[in-house]
Amino acid sequence: IFICAGVVHPKAIEYLKGRNLVITQKVLAFPYYINLKDFSYAAVGLSVAHTLSYLATYLSHKNIIFIGQDLAYAENGNSHPDDYQNSANYESQMYEHILTTAYGGNGKVETHSIWLLFKNWFENEMIPNTRKMGITTYNCTEGGARIKGAIEKPFLWACENLLDKDLNKPFEKLEPLSLNKQNEFLLKAYYKVCKS
Structure with a gap:
């Protein structure tokens, strides 16, 4: 699994195309404001x-x-x-x-x-x-x-x-959010930003 901060150079994402990739964001106030705090903790740290x-x-x-x-x-x-x-x-x-x-x-x-x-x-x-x-x-x-x-x-x-x-770790398989769930989060965030 490749874990990249959201500020990573776009070429890094290009090089990792087709690989297991997680893009994280820094813990900032904005994800909390739009109620996406559950998606903001993976990039904690100075480096x-x-x-x-x-x-x-x-x-x-x-x-x-x-x-x-x-x-x-x-x-x-x-x-x-x-x-x-x-x-x-x-x-x-x-x-x-x-x-x-x-x-x-x-x-x-x-x-x-x-x-x-x-x-x-x-x-x-x-x-x-x-x-x-x-x-x-x-x-x-x-x-x-x-x-x-x-x-x-x-x-x-x-x-x-x-x-x-034996690198066969018993990690639980994570499924990506459905397109409907992604759109629901986007619409709620969009509404909150527009309302403010």
């Missing part, structure tokens, strides 16, 4: 990793595996991969550099205030709460900033030890 952590929790997964959560500048000072659309050093001069503990606990790496916000949310909100629910969080990024409370393991280890060979 993709935050959103998927919530989703994994709601789906009662026992393990959450982070990859790509560097939350720090590369050794060469780049903020993004070389092929990033806005340039590899897109955020390199945008923010003040702040030192934080490196992955593995040995030494320091440079980060910035937004990445620290993401890191602090994982450490102070998500990981303590999911731990109470019996969910273990692994940081398999193999670099960047340490995320306290996450167990640091190589990604290969996570694949070999945590991923079930």
